[in-house]
Amino acid sequence: MTADEFREYGRAVVDWLADYWDRVESLPVLAQVEPGQVREQLPARAPEHGEDFYAVLEDMDTIVVPGLTHWQHPSFFAYYPSNTSGPAVLAELLTAGLNVQGMMWQTGPACTELEQHVLDWLAGLLGLSDRFLSTGSGGGVIQDTASSAILVALLAALHRASNGRATRDGVASGRFTVYTSAEGHSACEKAARVAGLGAAALRTVDTRADFSMDPDALRNAMKRDIAAGYTPAMVLATIGTTSTGAIDPVPQIGSVCTEFGAWLHVDAAHAGVAAICPELRWIHHGVNDYADSYATNPHKWLLTTFDCDACYVADRDALIGALSVLPEYLRNQASESHSVVDYRDWGVPLGRRFRALKLWSVIRWYGGEGLRAHIRHHVALGQQFAEWVAGDSRFELMAPHPLSLVCFRLRGPDEVNRQLLEAVNATGRIYLSHTKLRGTYTLRMAIGAISTRDRHVADAWDLLCREAARLLPG
Structure with missing residues (x-):
């Protein structure tokens, strides 16, 4: 790859990533593929002759992105945050x-x-x-x-x-x-x-x-x-x-x-x-x-x-x-x-x-002030979500929540909580994970994605409440 080709394709890659960040909210958070589905779309053998790099970007759109769980999605609330940012990617x-x-x-x-x-x-x-x-x-x-x-x-x-x-x-x-x-x-x-x-x-x-x-x-x-x-x-x-x-x-x-x-x-x-x-x-x-x-x-x-x-x-x-x-x-x-x-x-x-x-x-771009604002925003969202849980008699908090991780569940059997988690994740709108606390099935709301705003947390709570109403009629 010549310097001029690198410049051309490099610009295309940066544009592709910027477009991805712009559109990631419109994608299902959790990958919507079956095991083996990605590999089925790939050639059985490595190419004998080199390909244009635009072909790689095309396959990113048609093969890779549909097979991803999107950790940079604003409604990714599973496991723990895994942030990236513009300055970090450029430094990479x-x-x-x-x-x-x-x-x-x-x-x-x-x-x-x-x-x-x-x-x-x-x-x-x-x-x-x-x-x-x-x-x-x-x-x-x-x-x-x-x-x-x-x-x-x-x-x-x-x-x-x-x-x-x-x-x-x-x-x-x-x-x-x-x-x-x-x-x-x-x-x-x-x-x-x-x-x-x-x-x-x-x-x-x-x-x-x-x-x-x-x-x-x-x-x-x-x-x-x-x-x-x-x-x-x-x-x-x-x-x-x-x-x-x-x-x-x-x-x-x-x-x-x-x-x-x-x-x-x-x-x-x-x-x-x-x-x-x-x-x-x-x-x-x-x-x-x-x-x-x-x-x-x-x-x-x-x-x-x-x-x-x-x-x-x-x-x-x-x-x-x-x-x-x-x-x-x-x-x-x-x-x-x-x-x-x-x-x-x-x-x-x-x-x-x-x-x-x-x-x-990252430190030079955001400075201490920007990094503190980033953390404080998510902590505030976590506390707001915990208040909503505590104020709804159908739900219960399962552990202290000093930062932005909230453990909660529906009052009732584990099976109902499994169904609730499966139902909200199946919508593709949000993604939560679970744990067991002293043997009790518990849902986890881990707030921390770079693009998460108040409305994303509010939408997640609204979805949880609607599915809870469906599972616990009356």
């Missing part, structure tokens, strides 16, 4: 075009230093302390997802808990345990498996009435394990659990971790970015005092294209000690001077994309 284009391999400072000095700097910016916006800044003994790194952040935190925790033996000799050299609440993310179990501990090393801690981790139950679990000869390695506390948005009591959990010498990783994947707003910074209470590592996802609620997890450590030595492998072909003068950061030692992959460009672009 720059990232792809430069195609920097940022494994070490030497292979991309600007890639490394911009990542350090923009994560320090974000730490300041979130109210994180100097412990997590790159100018001290800690620092931030962009992982792909919160799952990877949990894994590298666990590896660092094992390195510290074993005085390096787990890194050198493997986890079989000791018996280690990992703790999270019953509402904690499944990525914690996967991390335990990948790290070689196995799912049997994971301890599921009971929750309190508000679905947050019970610190007393955590302490008792650790006492039992120590008596049985285990070493508590890491506790995963959550700020904004997936099911309910519960916020674990980090100060009390941190105190237990200090008592038993366990690493505290705080997973704030969805909700953490809300701390950009000073009035919501209470969600981080205890993080600055107790957390050994912390992660939040700008790619969920902060307008930054997937994938971008901001992962911070208070002391980088354990992380680097767990993950640093230095073959001869990677040795260089800059690294050996110890005056630079080599991010190859901060994650599992050696290769690294220039992800910082999109977060840098």
Whole structure:
């Protein structure tokens, strides 16, 4: 592709995306295809001769878009937000075009230093302390997802808990345990498996009435394990659990971790970015005092294209000690001077994309003021929706709702709630997901799409009420 062809097709792609954003509200939110339907429309074999790029755009319209669930739809209320924005997409284009391999400072000095700097910016916006800044003994790194952040935190925790033996000799050299609440993310179990501990090393801690981790139950679990000869390695506390948005009591959990010498990783994947707003910074209470590592996802609620997890450590030595492998072909003068950061030692992959460009672009375009307005708008919509639920005797709220996630259901059997969810999703007008809270089928309203406005939430409530009336006549 020549430079002139790239210009022509590049303009066409930008136009296509802009048109898509303009029309996405008119599309069914949930994909309206059957399994295998997309593949049936694709040629059985790869083309022998090259095709014009306009043919790709045509197939986007006829094959791909009809087979998508539209996460950028203003009435996408399922799971959690997954925002993108103009500045983030343009920065992704720059990232792809430069195609920097940022494994070490030497292979991309600007890639490394911009990542350090923009994560320090974000730490300041979130109210994180100097412990997590790159100018001290800690620092931030962009992982792909919160799952990877949990894994590298666990590896660092094992390195510290074993005085390096787990890194050198493997986890079989000791018996280690990992703790999270019953509402904690499944990525914690996967991390335990990948790290070689196995799912049997994971301890599921009971929750309190508000679905947050019970610190007393955590302490008792650790006492039992120590008596049985285990070493508590890491506790995963959550700020904004997936099911309910519960916020674990980090100060009390941190105190237990200090008592038993366990690493505290705080997973704030969805909700953490809300701390950009000073009035919501209470969600981080205890993080600055107790957390050994912390992660939040700008790619969920902060307008930054997937994938971008901001992962911070208070002391980088354990992380680097767990993950640093230095073959001869990677040795260089800059690294050996110890005056630079080599991010190859901060994650599992050696290769690294220039992800910082999109977060840098988003923060520069919106500024702190714009980002706070974005979060506050969705929180206000969530509170309004919760008021509507609470004011209708047919419905009930199932969990606290401090931010923009509301868990609710129709009073009555689970089957009616399943039917309600299926009915509203089948319309194509909105998309909600569900969870089970202590065995009870519950609907989730997760507000956070960039284009969601008051009318979209009002329309969703109107649709829910109409379907409820149909299911519960009289």
